[in-house]
Amino acid sequence: MLDERQILNIVGQELSNASGGNENDTIDYNRQAALGAYLGDSEPTPEGRSSVTSTDVADAIEWIMPEVLKAFTQNNEVVTFDPEFEGDEKQAELESKYVYDVLMKDNDGFIVIHQFAKDALMQKNGFIKVFYSDDVKETTEHYTGLTEVEYNMVIADDEIEVLEETMEMSENIPVFDIKVKRTTSCKKLNVVSVPPEEFRVNRMHNSVNLKDARFTAHVTYKSRSDLVQEGY
Secondary structure, rough: OHHHHHHHHHHHHHHHHEEOOOOOHHHHHHHHHHHHHHHHOOOOOOOOOOOOOHHHHHHHHHOOOHHHHHHHHHHHHHOOOOOOOOHHHHHHHHHHHHHHHHHHOOOHHHHHHHHHHHHHHHHHOEEEEEEEEEEEEEEEEEEEOOOHHHHHHOOOOEEEEEEEEEEEEEEOOOEEEEEEEEEEEEEEEEEEEEEEHEEEEEEOOOOOOOHHHOOOOOOOOHHHHHHHHHHO
C-alpha cells in the first residue's frame, strides 16, 4: 500500500504533466485567445488600418445563451428519469424533482448552469463538479440571565459544549451565565461550476469523456485566511 509521501509524489508528477495551468500549454493559449475574442481585445493597430474592433463572438454567445439556459431549466426539470419497470413512474418522478431541488435550490443552480454553458460556448469546455461535504462548523455563544429551566434546555443540545459558566442567586432563584461552543455538522451535496483554467487532465487523454481519463484534478488557489477557516 502506498504511503502519504508516495501518493503526494504521484499526484505532483501528474499535475506537472497535465494539460491546463501552463502558460506554454496549447489549451491555455487557445483559452486566452477565445477570451480575448469575446472581450474584443485587439493588437495595436498599424498606421493606416482601421482600429474598429469586432464583437461578433460576444454577440453570438450572448444571443444564444437564453435558449441554452431555457433548455436546461424549463418546466422545473434539469434531467428527467424514466421508469425502468412498470410501477416505477412515481419513483422516477420523485428522482427528477430531487435532482432539480438539489441543483436549483440548494446550489444556486441557475448560476452554475449559466457559468457552465458560457464556458462551453466561449472556451470549448464547461465543467461541473459534484461532491459531498461533511464539514464541521464551530461557533462560540454566550447566554446570560438564564433560569435553571433555560440553562438545562441549552446544555441538553447535543451540539453544545459548556466552556464557562457562573451561577448567582437572585431573590433566591439561581441565574446562570454560560459560554458554550456549538459544533454543527454541515452535510451537503454540492454542485459547482469549475473554471476551465482550474481543471487539469492528463496530457495524453484524447476524448471528451473524462470517465476513462487516468488523471483529473481541480486546482484552485486560496488565501491563508480561507485555509485557516477550513481548519488547516
